[in-house]
Amino acid sequence: MIGIFFVALTALCCLIIVALVAVILGDIAWFGWGSLNLQFLLTAPQQGMTEGGIFPAIFGTVFLVLLMTIAVIPLGVMTAIYLHEYAPRKSMVIRWIRLAIENLAGVPAIVFGLFGLGFFIEFVGRGIDRIFLDGQLAFGQPAIIWAALTLALLTLPTVVVATEEALRAIPVSHREVAYSLGATRLQMVRRVVLPQAVGGILTGGILAVSRGAGEVAPILFTGAAYFLPYLPNKLNDQFMELGYHIYVLATQSPDVEKTKPILYSTVFVLLVLTFALNFTAIWIRSRIRRRLRAEK
Amino acid sequence: MTGQKGLQIEELSIRADGRDLLRSVSLEVRPGEILGIIGPAGSGKTTLLRCLNRLADLDEGLRISGRVFLNGASILGRDADVVGIRRKIGLVFPVPTPLPLSIFDNLAFGPRIGGITAVEELRRMMESSLKSAYLWEEVNDRLNEPAANLSGGQQQRLCLARTLMLEPEILLLDEPCSGLDPISTAQIEEALKVLRKDMAIVLVTNNVKQASRVADKTAFLLLGELVEFAPTRELFTTPRDKRTEDYITGRFG
Ligand SMILES: Nc1ncnc2c1ncn2[C@@H]1O[C@H](COP(=O)(O)OP(=O)(O)OP(=O)(O)O)[C@@H](O)[C@H]1O
Numbered sequence: 001m002i003g004i005f006f007v008a009l010t011a012l013c014c015l016i017i018v019a020l021v022a023v024i025l026g027d028i029a030w031f032g033w034g035s036l037n038l039q040f041l042l043t044a045p046q047q048g049m050t051e052g053g054i055f056p057a058i059f060g061t062v063f064l065v066l067l068m069t070i071a072v073i074p075l076g077v078m079t080a081i082y083l084h085e086y087a088p089r090k091s092m093v094i095r096w097i098r099l100a101i102e103n104l105a106g107v108p109a110i111v112f113g114l115f116g117l118g119f120f121i122e123f124v125g126r127g128i129d130r131i132f133l134d135g136q137l138a139f140g141q142p143a144i145i146w147a148a149l150t151l152a153l154l155t156l157p158t159v160v161v162a163t164e165e166a167l168r169a170i171p172v173s174h175r176e177v178a179y180s181l182g183a184t185r186l187q188m189v190r191r192v193v194l195p196q197a198v199g200g201i202l203t204g205g206i207l208a209v210s211r212g213a214g215e216v217a218p219i220l221f222t223g224a225a226y227f228l229p230y231l232p233n234k235l236n237d238q239f240m241e242l243g244y245h246i247y248v249l250a251t252q253s254p255d256v257e258k259t260k261p262i263l264y265s266t267v268f269v270l271l272v273l274t275f276a277l278n279f280t281a282i283w284i285r286s287r288i289r290r291r292l293r294a295e296k
Numbered sequence: 297m298t299g300q301k302g303l304q305i306e307e308l309s310i311r312a313d314g315r316d317l318l319r320s321v322s323l324e325v326r327p328g329e330i331l332g333i334i335g336p337a338g339s340g341k342t343t344l345l346r347c348l349n350r351l352a353d354l355d356e357g358l359r360i361s362g363r364v365f366l367n368g369a370s371i372l373g374r375d376a377d378v379v380g381i382r383r384k385i386g387l388v389f390p391v392p393t394p395l396p397l398s399i400f401d402n403l404a405f406g407p408r409i410g411g412i413t414a415v416e417e418l419r420r421m422m423e424s425s426l427k428s429a430y431l432w433e434e435v436n437d438r439l440n441e442p443a444a445n446l447s448g449g450q451q452q453r454l455c456l457a458r459t460l461m462l463e464p465e466i467l468l469l470d471e472p473c474s475g476l477d478p479i480s481t482a483q484i485e486e487a488l489k490v491l492r493k494d495m496a497i498v499l500v501t502n503n504v505k506q507a508s509r510v511a512d513k514t515a516f517l518l519l520g521e522l523v524e525f526a527p528t529r530e531l532f533t534t535p536r537d538k539r540t541e542d543y544i545t546g547r548f549g
């Protein structure tokens with residue numbers, strides 16, 4: 001009797017969650033679909049954002065995420081390779097480093113934003129201006145490069161963890177075979193480990209991108225602009241971004257009612273973008289799992 | 297002892313966690329000979345082989361003492377050329393370990409990292425290695441297929457051929473036939489009898505009969521102790537130690 005009750009309860013909880021997701025998605029799709037068209041995707045906001053499209057925000061998001069990826073993948077992959085292939089296995093220091101990386105994943109995004117402001121803009125950016133540009137203001141202000149680097153820090157744990165997971169999945173015997181055939185450690189990593197880890201690294205990269213693409217807090221102080229009449233084309237330009245644009249539309253518009261359809265469509269675009277990335281990651285991962293299983 | 301061909305092992309001891317894995321083992325094998333090593337599970341056979349080609353360097357916490365010479369030169373020192381040693385002392389693992397690559401790339405792995413990349417030369421080496429491993433007929437027209445497509449027995453012969461690509465002076469085999477059917481086993485034994493002409497072979501085996509069939513001399517290891525080391529015929533017909541007799545007649549434990 002209690003058993004049946006418990007099953008029903010757990011099933012109900014599941015149902016509530018599914019219903020919630022369905023309502024949210026349905027709502028966004030229903031209202032977002034209406035004003036969604038090519039025009040919307042390819043033009044800039046007009047009339048104080050009550051009309052026009054979101055092209056600069058899409059462009060800025062893609063540019064931002066691209067820069068972030070270029071920064072986070074090498075850093076994350078090298079970190080994971082050091083931790084898994086080079087570092088002494090039982091070292092206390094290594095254990096702390098790993099713990100620190102995992103904890104990094106739990107740090108609130110706004111803290112990353114403040115860190116980016118303090119470290120990248122105030123320290124690194126101002127430093128560059130002072131030393132290389134005679135104090136002329138160029139990098140010591142919010143810019144897409146600092147926002148991208150801040151996001152890269154935020155998503156670093158994702159890449160490190162995914163890469164390490166991929167490295168762990170490679171049988172020790174493959175490494176020993178490489179050594180026994182006279183490979184140095186570098187040759188072993190390059191010829192045996194990396195080729196097999198590519199899928200995992202890719203998954204980590206995509207997950208990082210889909211996480212990074214939706215975060216607003218880290219870019220708030222580090223480079224996102226409320227509105228820009230031009231597209232960013234230099235590393236120290238500011239930029240518009242989808243998540244931030246949504247925030248702006250929802251809270252700063254002169255006519256909230258009039259912007260509502262645009263707001264819905266923007267949310268819809270952002271969701272589709274992140275979902276697509278997530279599904280790609282899941283798909284790649286399942287393909288790799290299947291291949292690994294087939295080989296055993 | 298310098299100048300002597302082959303592998304000399306003198307008073308080799310290996311400890312881990314305060315336990316003796318090998319206790320003062322002394323063995324010798326020369327080019328033209330097959331040294332069989334038999335002994336029950338856990339007697340240290342694998343540990344010994346991994347030490348001989350410095351794969352034991354990967355295991356943390358092993359304390360190795362004693363001396364091992366390859367052609368008279370010590371191979372245990374910190375300053376020894378580990379990569380060079382591994383290329384001269386090839387090791388075949390107990391289970392087939394093809395890399396997730398094509399047959400061709402598996403075979404070419406060793407030569408390539410050694411700097412040989414010319415396809416012509418690789419093919420020539422492959423043909424002779426595969427023939428030595430009795431695998432040429434079966435794979436010569438499918439070298440670009442994934443190695444995983446081969447049967448277990450074929451994979452194990454591929455691993456043997458892959459090691460032979462290095463043209464090693466010493467060939468270490470760790471229970472190379474443990475998962476194989478009698479025909480694959482016979483093929484590997486045939487291959488070893490021919491290969492013996494060009495190199496010294498150390499064959500670790502769980503199968504006492506296999507040692508008696510192919511080994512020139514046989515060593516019996518028990519819990520890290522070298523109980524007996526003698527020419528194979530002698531060890532199998534007139535064992536000096538009671539424990540050897542019990543083991544080879546299957547009355548052990
Ligand atoms: N790195 C290590 N640290 C501690 N103990 C080890 C290590 N490597 C091996 N041993 C121990 O050494 C003993 C001998 O192991 P080994 O693998 O050499 O046996 P074996 O003779 O090859 O056995 P089998 O016939 O089952 O393959 C085992 O008790 C094993 O637990």
Ligand SMILES: [Mg+2]
Pocket residue numbers: 341342343470
């Ligand atoms: Mg063993």
